[in-house]
Amino acid sequence: MKKATLCFLILTFLFSCNNKSDTDKESSGGITISGAGATFPYPYYNIVFRDYMRLNSDVVVNYGAIGSGGGIRSLRDRSVDFGASDAFLTEKELASMNAPVIHIPTCMGGIVMAYTLSGVDSLRLTGPLISAIYLGKITRWNDYRIVAINPNVKLPDLEITPVYRSDGSGTTFNFSDYLCDVSPEWEKIMGKGKALKWNAGIAAKGNPGVAGLIQQTEGAIGYIGSEYSLTLGLPAAQLKNKAGNFVSVSLASISAAAKIPLPDDMRTTITNVDSPEAYPMSLFTWLLVYEELNDGKRTLAEAKELVNLLKYIISPEGQQVAAKINYAPLSEEAVKKTRKLIGKLTYDGEILSPYTEEETDQVSSDIDTLSIKDTLHNER
Structure with missing residues (x-):
């Protein structure tokens, strides 16, 4: 398209x-x-x-x-x-x-961490870092924890603006399901669900609303479907998967996440699976x-x-x-x-x-x- x-x-x-x-x-x-x-x-x-x-x-x-x-x-x-x-x-x-x-x-699809950060086209993030950003515990882009896994990226001294969904959202459910799996602190404070009580950030309605707000806001980051960020030209972070690999969202990495036994009723999540090739927010x-x-x-x-x-x-x-x-x-x-x-x-x-x-x-x-x-x- x-x-x-x-x-x-x-x-x-x-x-x-x-x-x-x-x-x-x-x-x-x-x-x-x-x-x-x-x-x-x-x-x-x-x-x-x-x-x-x-x-x-x-x-x-x-x-x-x-x-x-x-x-x-x-x-x-x-x-x-x-x-x-x-x-x-x-x-x-x-x-x-x-x-x-x-x-x-x-x-199937992938949820990406899309962002707007002038001069930064490549970024790596982990689940615990994303959790800390949305819990309000990491507030600036040049925080030492982000810098540590991005040694070759010049990160600005700029406030991070997390964007989240204001409506009941399956995207939020999968995002929070992933964070519960990688961050005990997130699981204890936020849990998982289609609607959460957020500690930090600004709200927008729907994937299109979140994508639009990220695009308009320097320093913003948010979780959206990969097709939305691709179309708007928003860069997306590589995420560290369960095997310890930093993986980009792709048809191959999403498909790798689904190579697990599937229940007959097809009610399952494919976030943070064991495959070394899998994208963790699939x-x-x-x-x-x-x-x-x-x-x-x-x-x-x-x-x-x-x-x-x-x-x-x-x-x-x-x-x-x-x-x-x-x-x-x-x-x-x-x-x-x-x-x-x-x-x-x-x-x-x-x-x-x-x-x-x-x-x-x-x-x-x-x-x-x-x-x-x-x-x-x-x-x-």
């Missing part, structure tokens, strides 16, 4: 509290599918939903990028056909939904749907179309879209498990569109993550 396109999407988000696909149109008697939630995968969803509509001219897919917390609430209220979240539902949240919910992973992002799709308002045709949309997203065509705009496609194991999850969706108790056993076990090898040209940070 061209930079100008995503910049337009970011500006659109900043001036709208209810983002929708840029191809939103009247249904004209067709089927409308509505969703809301995470801003992290919005650039991907904007394109993959548009592509699906081009292939299915009688279908409209609307998506409001309101944050993971808002997406979960919207699904609970049954005001949308699907919610979108970068954080899987906890057991307590699942119980609050009043009916079984299925998690459909759509792609994540899955999901669409959330009720297992039983007859809610008294949705027709059988509408339910079938929702299932067809989910199948398209995890198809080779849908996953190629993710790879082209710097989200990592799902692994073969993830696709196999997701096909089984889609095969559980019912209408009046009847399976809607089951994959055959052969289809479930046979995953196309058309997508080779590591062969795709990697254009992410620090590899340009």
